[in-house]
Amino acid sequence: PITTELDAQSRLIVGGCQLSKLAECYGTPLYVLDEATLRAACQSYRGALQRHYPGPSLPIYASKANSSLMMSSLVASEGFGLDVVSAGELLTALKGGVPGDCIVLHGNNKSDQELLLAYRNGVTIVADNQHDLDRLSQLVPVGADPANLMLRFTPGIECHTHEYIRTGHLDSKFGFDPDQLESVLNQLLGCRWARLTGLHAHIGSQIFELEPHQDLADVMAGALQLARRLGHPVMDLNVGGGLGVRYVSSDDPPSIDNWVKVVAEAVNQACRSRNLDLPRLMCEPGRSLVAAAGVTLYRVGSRKTIPGLRTYLSVDGGMSDNPRPITYQSLYTACLADRPLDSPDETITLVGKHCESGDVLLKDLALPYASSGEVLVVFATGAYNVSMSSNYNRIPRPAAVLVHSGHSELVQRREQPEDLLRYDVMPERFVALG
Numbered sequence: 257p258i259t260t261e262l263d264a265q266s267r268l269i270v271g272g273c274q275l276s277k278l279a280e281c282y283g284t285p286l287y288v289l290d291e292a293t294l295r296a297a298c299q300s301y302r303g304a305l306q307r308h309y310p311g312p313s314l315p316i317y318a319s320k321a322n323s324s325l326m327m328s329s330l331v332a333s334e335g336f337g338l339d340v341v342s343a344g345e346l347l348t349a350l351k352g353g354v355p356g357d358c359i360v361l362h363g364n365n366k367s368d369q370e371l372l373l374a375y376r377n378g379v380t381i382v383a384d385n386q387h388d389l390d391r392l393s394q395l396v397p398v399g400a401d402p403a404n405l406m407l408r409f410t411p412g413i414e415c416h417t418h419e420y421i422r423t424g425h426l427d428s429k430f431g432f433d434p435d436q437l438e439s440v441l442n443q444l445l446g447c448r449w450a451r452l453t454g455l456h457a458h459i460g461s462q463i464f465e466l467e468p469h470q471d472l473a474d475v476m477a478g479a480l481q482l483a484r485r486l487g488h489p490v491m492d493l494n495v496g497g498g499l500g501v502r503y504v505s506s507d508d509p510p511s512i513d514n515w516v517k518v519v520a521e522a523v524n525q526a527c528r529s530r531n532l533d534l535p536r537l538m539c540e541p542g543r544s545l546v547a548a549a550g551v552t553l554y555r556v557g558s559r560k561t562i563p564g565l566r567t568y569l570s571v572d573g574g575m576s577d578n579p580r581p582i583t584y585q586s587l588y589t590a591c592l593a594d595r596p597l598d599s600p601d602e603t604i605t606l607v608g609k610h611c612e613s614g615d616v617l618l619k620d621l622a623l624p625y626a627s628s629g630e631v632l633v634v635f636a637t638g639a640y641n642v643s644m645s646s647n648y649n650r651i652p653r654p655a656a657v658l659v660h661s662g663h664s665e666l667v668q669r670r671e672q673p674e675d676l677l678r679y680d681v682m683p684e685r686f687v688a689l690g
């Protein structure tokens with residue numbers, strides 16, 4: 257989790273930077289990422305893989321959680337590969353300095369442009385369905401190097417998480433059905449346009465249980481055995497991501513070390529019991545790498561008290577910079593940046609500024625009486641916030657800064673209202689009407 261400190265006046269500090277100062281310098285809403293927390297999470301994954309898995313391993317960052325040039329470069333410098341799911345994420349990874357052969361491309365409906373960009377940069381393509389294979393067989397020029405390919409299949413594993421972020425059950429849009437696996441593997445034998453390097457499965461996200469990951473290891477070892485028996489010298493086994501994080505105090509996820517230990521031991525055991533040489537173990541964490549490292553700063557604005565019912569306290573952002581509460585009923589915690597220790601005076605409903613009643617960031621938040629202009633911090637917003645942000649109501653996206661040892665650096669400029677007009681085109685005849 258992120259380390260917060262207090263200065264002599266009991267104001268909150270992250271990465272050596274006073275949060276309300278950052279709000280003053282960069283404006284609000286503001287995404288703040290703590291470099292030390294990010295690097296510590298990367299090192300936990302790397303260290304745990306090395307400690308708990310006797311074979312080779314490679315952690316891969318699921319960049320959908322928070323994709324930027326800085327993030328690409330930071331995780332690559334920690335020895336991570338990158339998982340991308342679109343030309344946009346792929347370009348961000350490449351421009352961020354990640355070598356193509358450390359990138360894997362996912363997606364259940366990749367365009368020809370995305371497949372070609374990946375192929376030309378030596379990116380491993382994770383085939384999700386027959387359409388991917390058909391397109392690739394057309395796109396790879398005759399006589400050229402084959403594409404590096406992994407196969408994603410649906411492992412048929414249920415887990416307890418929000419239905420929108422479950423992917424391992426059989427009725428999922430992602431991956432080949434397990435019943436199709438054998439015929440797909442046969443189809444790929446000796447083909448000129450692809451070299452099968454590995455198998456992939458992912459069961460879902462924000463998962464606290466360990467058993468589904470153990471079950472997955474067994475299912476995947478079975479698939480590995482099948483692939484090798486059919487004649488594919490498959491070396492990579494990618495077990496996906498999914499480790500949950502603590503958003504509120506009642507959340508109790510396993511530690512990174514414990515998750516990796518259980519997964520690594522399960523893969524090791526499932527392979528040994530089948531007499532399989534150990535594959536290279538890959539995992540794809542997103543949320544557990546970045547969520548805790550991020551906080552969002554807002555300024556408090558208006559309030560509305562309905563006597564006997566509720567007080568709505570508004571901030572200057574909302575569902576456009578954090579769509580998770582309205583999308584998944586996600587819970588967060590928050591406090592005032594300069595008065596984190598003051599005892600609460602009231603319980604409020606924290607709302608955003610969007611024209612939508614569901615634009616509620618936090619329900620039942622106990623706070624000291626917050627005046628207009630005070631800075632409020634929402635915790636654990638590093639994952640799936642900036643990457644899922646929108647311009648709903650034509651509200652510009654916030655800036656993002658990285659903090660480290662008392663320094664702050666801009667990593668994403670604040671959008672300006674004019675930026676939002678950049679792609680609007682006024683048809684000539686409307687202009688003529690003046």
Ligand code: LLP
Nearest residue numbers: 318458461462497498499540541542543640
């Ligand atoms: N690998 C694959 C193939 C994935 O689809 C995902 C997430 C991950 C890895 C990373 O999973 P993580 O370690 O972050 O759980 N927007 C949702 C989460 C969607 C996750 C989609 N796939 C949310 O805000 O909760």
